[in-house]
Amino acid sequence: MNYALILAAGVGQRMRNGGLPKQFLKLNGKPIIIYTLEKFDQMEEISQIVISCHGDYIDYMQDLLKFYQIRKVAKIIVGGSERQASLLKGLDEVRSLSDHPQEDIVIIHDGVRPLVSQTTIAENIRIAMQYGCA
Numbered sequence: 288m289n290y291a292l293i294l295a296a297g298v299g300q301r302m303r304n305g306g307l308p309k310q311f312l313k314l315n316g317k318p319i320i321i322y323t324l325e326k327f328d329q330m331e332e333i334s335q336i337v338i339s340c341h342g343d344y345i346d347y348m349q350d351l352l353k354f355y356q357i358r359k360v361a362k363i364i365v366g367g368s369e370r371q372a373s374l375l376k377g378l379d380e381v382r383s384l385s386d387h388p389q390e391d392i393v394i395i396h397d398g399v400r401p402l403v404s405q406t407t408i409a410e411n412i413r414i415a416m417q418y419g420c421a
Contacts, residue, residue, distance in 0.1 A: 296366020
């Protein structure tokens with residue numbers, strides 16, 4: 288199976304916006320994280336999505352997923368205190384969901400980077416299947 292691990296646990300301290308974390312800020316009326324999730328959710332190559340989210344925003348994330356009908360999210364987990372900790376927790380969750388973790392591909396992507404193309408995602412999956420990583 289192919290999993291997408293979306294890192295969205297940051298609070299955007301460098302932005303100094305004083306409000307929502309940047310992944311939840313709206314762009315053309317829709318939260319940035321939703322643009323990102325839609326890319327992965329719409330791809331046939333992606334089986335399941337795991338989101339690493341700040342603990343204070345788990346319920347908010349769940350509400351967004353329902354409202355925007357994001358279907359492939361298997362789990363939302365509380366991220367770590369740093370990106371690396373969120374990544375490790377996310378990989379542990381993917382491993383727990385998988386029946387064959389040694390054979391699976393995990394695409395790791397930042398929730399605030401919605402401009403990735405589905406072609407780039409598919410090509411990364413293809414390369415990882417061929418060489419073991421991309």
